[in-house]
Amino acid sequence: MKRQRITAPTGMHDILPDMQPYYKKVYKALEDIADFYDFQKIDTPIVEQLELFEKGTGSSTDVVQKQMYSFKTKGGDTLALRPEFTPGICRSYIEHGMFNLPQPVKVWFYGPLFRYERPQAGRYRQFNQCGFEIIGDENPVIDAQVIQIFYNLLKELKFKNLMIEINSIGDNQCRPYYKKSLANYFKYREAQLCSDCRRRLKENPLRILDCKEEKCQRIKSQAPQMIDYLCEGCKSHFKKVLEFLDELELPYHLNPFLVRGLDYYTKTVFEIFEDSKGTEGVNLNSALVGGGRYDALIKVLFGKDTPACGGAAGVERIVESLKEKIKGFSVSNPKFFLAQLGTMAKRKSLRLIEELRVEKIKIAETLGRDSLKTQLRTAGRIGVDYALILGQREALEDTIIIRNMATGKQDTVKLNKAVAEIKKRIK
Ligand code: AMP
Numbered sequence: 001m002k003r004q005r006i007t008a009p010t011g012m013h014d015i016l017p018d019m020q021p022y023y024k025k026v027y028k029a030l031e032d033i034a035d036f037y038d039f040q041k042i043d044t045p046i047v048e049q050l051e052l053f054e055k056g057t058g059s060s061t062d063v064v065q066k067q068m069y070s071f072k073t074k075g076g077d078t079l080a081l082r083p084e085f086t087p088g089i090c091r092s093y094i095e096h097g098m099f100n101l102p103q104p105v106k107v108w109f110y111g112p113l114f115r116y117e118r119p120q121a122g123r124y125r126q127f128n129q130c131g132f133e134i135i136g137d138e139n140p141v142i143d144a145q146v147i148q149i150f151y152n153l154l155k156e157l158k159f160k161n162l163m164i165e166i167n168s169i170g171d172n173q174c175r176p177y178y179k180k181s182l183a184n185y186f187k188y189r190e191a192q193l194c195s196d197c198r199r200r201l202k203e204n205p206l207r208i209l210d211c212k213e214e215k216c217q218r219i220k221s222q223a224p225q226m227i228d229y230l231c232e233g234c235k236s237h238f239k240k241v242l243e244f245l246d247e248l249e250l251p252y253h254l255n256p257f258l259v260r261g262l263d264y265y266t267k268t269v270f271e272i273f274e275d276s277k278g279t280e281g282v283n284l285n286s287a288l289v290g291g292g293r294y295d296a297l298i299k300v301l302f303g304k305d306t307p308a309c310g311g312a313a314g315v316e317r318i319v320e321s322l323k324e325k326i327k328g329f330s331v332s333n334p335k336f337f338l339a340q341l342g343t344m345a346k347r348k349s350l351r352l353i354e355e356l357r358v359e360k361i362k363i364a365e366t367l368g369r370d371s372l373k374t375q376l377r378t379a380g381r382i383g384v385d386y387a388l389i390l391g392q393r394e395a396l397e398d399t400i401i402i403r404n405m406a407t408g409k410q411d412t413v414k415l416n417k418a419v420a421e422i423k424k425r426i427k
Contacts, residue, residue, distance in 0.1 A: 009125070010119060011126070013126070022323060026157065026319060032156070038106060039107055043109070044085070044088035047082065048079065049080075050070045050078040056087030057084060058204075060200075060207065060263065061262055063262065067083055068080050068081070068083050069081040069116060082113055083114060084129075084312070086264070087301065090135070090301050090303065104137035105136055107135070110128065111128060113128070114126050124316060127315070128315035131310060132150075135306060136308065137308075138307035140240035140268075143270075143292075143293055144247075144250075146291060147166075147245065147250065150272055151164065154289070158322075158326075159321065162275070163253055163273050164245070164272050165258050165273065166245075166269070167256060167257070169259055170226055170234045171295065172266070173231045173234075175206075179204070179206060182223060194213040194216055196213075197211050207261070209257045210260070210261050227254075252270075264296060264297040265292040265293065265294055268309070270291055273287055274321055287314075288313055288318055293309040294309070295307040333384070334382065335426070336356075336361065336362075336364070336387075337376075337382060337386070338352065338353065339389050340365075340390040342395060348390060348398075349367060352415070352418060352419075353365065355418075359423065361423070364382050384405060385406070388418070399412050399413065400414075402425070
């Protein structure tokens, strides 16, 4: 019988060493931006109580209904792998009494999420998100600043032609009127909707606006728009957000059908796309960033009424685009290679490597090898300036050869002077 290979689970991927520099670059840019805007890092568990997402993200959302990995533990708890960060961060804010800190509380995050989705380009079942949350401030300037921070993060990573899609989905005062009008509109066209949208019509007609099915997209283009239903408060909030974006000269596009897939958003919602084909050709299926205001969420999770705003960027999507922009990373190769032969030389090599580590001098080696010729060939391939050779004779005499790879000149020095001699050659 043929043995089956064990592979990574569908939709989950390894981040191999050659890709790590891209992830590192994103992380570094994120850290610098977070530091500049004075955000503190937060880590929350990868698993949370299932109820957190049912209540927070919303039980009628695709994320909770179709995409969440949930399970019962041996102890009988019902938990879920987190499909998004915001509910966990809000839980933590409430649980640790962060409302007692000076407000707003500004946190940033980075880590893996899990969604049982149909895998395709830029869509995984395990992926990383990073982002920012500002909790405890209702001012529209915060919405604009969150957008600006993500925009700057992408700019730092050399993204060009970025486009911000923005909308307001009102609040619990005005949205019910809009939902009713939307439900009416779709009820008359129910037969033309996909089966998911027929279900959405009963549960939450706003979700239909999020559907990517061609036929539903066509019907939605004539649907009523939230902007016409905003109450005074939401309208004025949205107007101010747009004014701040104008002030910052950020390129945005009003998208009346942008609702985002999650229940808790109020007022501002936004997404950021990279537009490589000009504004007309924006690929609407590949947002790099998504976010918005969520003034009602903390209360839903049994906290005090606390306004908040934030967003998240998909790290894999950023990395995929970075890969197109940066073809390789310059690595700082070690300048020294340690070649050795025999057990005694290996023992002395191990000690020498430790002495060099203390001095922060990087050294390449292939300690498992014995052939000096092979080792020196490796040293040549790496392109080191010097090879250090500890053969059997040198090991016996407590010496080491330092060979200049360019000139071939060799010096034999006492092993206890090796580090000092190596340091001289760095200068
Ligand atoms: P969301 O949490 O759905 O608003 O998504 C925010 C960002 O995360 C998106 O703009 C994407 O960049 C990224 N993202 C969402 N879902 C996935 C996924 N399944 N695979 C990879 N990236 C994703």
